[in-house]
Amino acid sequence: MVGKSGVAEEGGAAAAAAVRRWVEAGGGRLVMDGGLATELEANGADLNDPLWSAKCLLSSPHLVRKVHLDYLEAGANIIITASYQATIQGFESKGFSKEQSEDLLAKSVEIAREARDMFLKEHSDRPIQHPILVAASIGSYGAYLADGSEYSGDYGEAGTLEFLKDFHKRRLEVLAEAGPDLIAFETIPNKLEAQAYVELLDECNISIPAWFSFNSKDGVHIVSGDSLIECATIANGCSKVGAVGINCTPPRFIHGLILSIRKVTDKPILIYPNSGERYDAEKKEWVESTGVSDGDFVSYVNEWCKDGAVLIGGCCRTTPNTIKAISRSLNQRHSSLHLPVA
Numbered sequence: 001m002v003g004k005s006g007v008a009e010e011g012g013a014a015a016a017a018a019v020r021r022w023v024e025a026g027g028g029r030l031v032m033d034g035g036l037a038t039e040l041e042a043n044g045a046d047l048n049d050p051l052w053s054a055k056c057l058l059s060s061p062h063l064v065r066k067v068h069l070d071y072l073e074a075g076a077n078i079i080i081t082a083s084y085q086a087t088i089q090g091f092e093s094k095g096f097s098k099e100q101s102e103d104l105l106a107k108s109v110e111i112a113r114e115a116r117d118m119f120l121k122e123h124s125d126r127p128i129q130h131p132i133l134v135a136a137s138i139g140s141y142g143a144y145l146a147d148g149s150e151y152s153g154d155y156g157e158a159g160t161l162e163f164l165k166d167f168h169k170r171r172l173e174v175l176a177e178a179g180p181d182l183i184a185f186e187t188i189p190n191k192l193e194a195q196a197y198v199e200l201l202d203e204c205n206i207s208i209p210a211w212f213s214f215n216s217k218d219g220v221h222i223v224s225g226d227s228l229i230e231c232a233t234i235a236n237g238c239s240k241v242g243a244v245g246i247n248c249t250p251p252r253f254i255h256g257l258i259l260s261i262r263k264v265t266d267k268p269i270l271i272y273p274n275s276g277e278r279y280d281a282e283k284k285e286w287v288e289s290t291g292v293s294d295g296d297f298v299s300y301v302n303e304w305c306k307d308g309a310v311l312i313g314g315c316c317r318t319t320p321n322t323i324k325a326i327s328r329s330l331n332q333r334h335s336s337l338h339l340p341v342a
């Protein structure tokens, strides 16, 4: 079906309507947090481990809570849990039982909810009026592999729809049951994984709005080479997807990518680019990218708003200072409309 704006109409619109209400309550824009794993490292965590930031759920939950709080103090409306690389399979390979692994997943949501409660309490003399939301992160199968394939989308023989659905199913259910406000499918590297997520959202009957966020390294395709337009069309067709966007991608590509997404969906668009550096999976370090300079990250924010993005934050190597600057630049007006935060 083609709507009045010329794009195919969303398959039902419940989740998108929920996100729009939050955006409205935030004064027309919502600020997302910045890089979590890289900020944990900046705070001294050693994440050289297949579990990456999820390692902190075991070793230093207080640090995760601190970084969430730093982002809230910087003006973030949305904090993303430390479950990006947390999987039942990953915990089991470290010797945890299935039950313990599920508890660790749920713990990522609990820590973020605790940070929100602490933040709201801290500001109870002048109560916070804008929404503060917890998004449960689901990283790709490639993130679990920890071999850089979330930046190639190449899963070899494991790359079948049924395999990916089976891989993510229980994790999605456990995270949804832990009570986040949103489910964040982040850094989606290929079309097949987007399709797997859509089918799981329906089959598991998830009632929490999800977002789909893809990553690109050329400004046209997502990292596997699949067409962003096709991927965004898949997201658009799912009533449980409340927002579609791009993360962990250099800022200089974002303008064109938003325009592509806009061609196929009216759902809210979210953007949280990385600092513009590139991750070298072999060396396990971020290296400065060559070519077009990224300039000052925040100088792009107005342009992205004009392009139609309504949720804006940062991904790897962005910091609470980046988020403070984004928040200032959006000049977020705190609406008098107050939505329940949980």
Ligand SMILES: [Zn+2]
Binding pocket: 035, 247, 248, 274, 315, 316
């Ligand atoms: Zn990132």
